[in-house]
Amino acid sequence: MLREMVREFAQNEVKPIAKQIDKSGEFPSESVKKMGDLGLMGIPWPEAYGGTGMDLRALVIAIEEIGKVCCSTAATMMAHTSLGTGGIYYFGSEEQKKKYMPELASGRMIGAFGLTEPNAGSDAGNTQTTATLDGNEFVINGQKVFCTNAGYAGLITFTAQYIENGENKGIGAFFVESGTNGLKLSPPEKKMGWKASDTRSIYFEDMRIPKENIIGSPESGFKQFLNTLTSGRITIGALSIGTAMGGYEAALNYSCERSAFGKQISKFQGVSFKLADMATRIEASKHLVYHAAYLKDKGESVIKEAAMAKLFSSESAMQITTDAIQLHGGYGYIHEYDVERFFRDAKILEIGEGTSEIQRIIISREILKSLQKSA
Numbered sequence: 001m002l003r004e005m006v007r008e009f010a011q012n013e014v015k016p017i018a019k020q021i022d023k024s025g026e027f028p029s030e031s032v033k034k035m036g037d038l039g040l041m042g043i044p045w046p047e048a049y050g051g052t053g054m055d056l057r058a059l060v061i062a063i064e065e066i067g068k069v070c071c072s073t074a075a076t077m078m079a080h081t082s083l084g085t086g087g088i089y090y091f092g093s094e095e096q097k098k099k100y101m102p103e104l105a106s107g108r109m110i111g112a113f114g115l116t117e118p119n120a121g122s123d124a125g126n127t128q129t130t131a132t133l134d135g136n137e138f139v140i141n142g143q144k145v146f147c148t149n150a151g152y153a154g155l156i157t158f159t160a161q162y163i164e165n166g167e168n169k170g171i172g173a174f175f176v177e178s179g180t181n182g183l184k185l186s187p188p189e190k191k192m193g194w195k196a197s198d199t200r201s202i203y204f205e206d207m208r209i210p211k212e213n214i215i216g217s218p219e220s221g222f223k224q225f226l227n228t229l230t231s232g233r234i235t236i237g238a239l240s241i242g243t244a245m246g247g248y249e250a251a252l253n254y255s256c257e258r259s260a261f262g263k264q265i266s267k268f269q270g271v272s273f274k275l276a277d278m279a280t281r282i283e284a285s286k287h288l289v290y291h292a293a294y295l296k297d298k299g300e301s302v303i304k305e306a307a308m309a310k311l312f313s314s315e316s317a318m319q320i321t322t323d324a325i326q327l328h329g330g331y332g333y334i335h336e337y338d339v340e341r342f343f344r345d346a347k348i349l350e351i352g353e354g355t356s357e358i359q360r361i362i363i364s365r366e367i368l369k370s371l372q373k374s375a
């Protein structure tokens, strides 16, 4: 039922404007509002907190369906949910959840998540932003880069080194409401893909936030953010499936319409084998992503499974959208055809929330760890 509802929304409301907002870079505010009305901005959170009361698998389904037609819109909802809201839901105090969850889960407030810094991307532990305790407030100084949704967010969660009485207590997680003095944003980045998704740098200049704006225990903020990223990787897997399907379905249709040498190009084995590989990679991605989401919903640790799902499905999305262009021939290179948009949108999936290289590091570390345990 959820898939049908989201598909109808995506096909009727999102698809018609996807090409236009890719061209203009306009943030999909209207679609975000409609997603909020449909309960799609708070899918995995309990109804008691204003959410839809479903689970991660449901979120995967929704991201996949929206991603099939517009990756920018899906990325906006995905980053808001798994990253922008996840930190508050999983690690926030009851008071913080009561205050912010209904706003976030309804989409009335958009969430963003600032981990990456100019010198702390893959090496996220190299966070330079500082949060210095001064009486009942933290004074924040530093910079975050590439923050999705930042320009439209009502609430931004971020990491910073927690300094108390001159002592560095480790990396903590904090949040700030938009409009706070000392919080500055860059203009939106101009990107290869995800063009209608909002990406900005954030500057904290002697920004003061109440002492209560810390999430979870002071010293475990970094661990919490890494945990949030684990769920986030499953949702990147979902968007990878959607992106891949967008490219694949266009290529499948085109190969049944286009003729060369007197027959449909799909009848050439060289073309049909490509279609077979594309379909197989999508199916395999689904198995990995849905399995990781299922385990996460059961409360199991999914560090390895989430990394595998993200790695395989994002690299598959890149391969499939590349092949989709190839099957369109020269037309695939022209803006009028949707496949070039899916191709541009696919690349970030291999980079955001941990590059493919970082996923391979995580997977190999987990494999070797279990080997050492059993030795």
Ligand SMILES: Cc1cc2nc3c(=O)[nH]c(=O)nc-3n(C[C@H](O)[C@H](O)[C@H](O)COP(=O)(O)OP(=O)(O)OC[C@H]3O[C@@H](n4cnc5c(N)ncnc54)[C@H](O)[C@@H]3O)c2cc1C
Binding pocket: 079, 083, 113, 114, 115, 116, 118, 120, 121, 122, 123, 145, 146, 147, 148, 149, 191, 194, 199, 348, 351, 352, 353, 354, 355, 356, 357, 358, 361
């Ligand atoms: C559109 C977009 C949206 C984003 N949204 C967000 C967001 O909302 N919040 C947020 O916090 N961040 C966000 N990011 C940042 C993204 O997560 C980082 O760009 C990514 O983690 C990589 O970090 P980096 O760019 O600093 O690359 P680097 O870490 O500098 O990596 C450069 C290259 O070196 C490789 N490399 C680095 N270390 C190793 C290693 N140990 N072994 C092998 N290879 C290595 C990397 O794989 C990569 O190929 C976004 C980025 C983009 C482009």
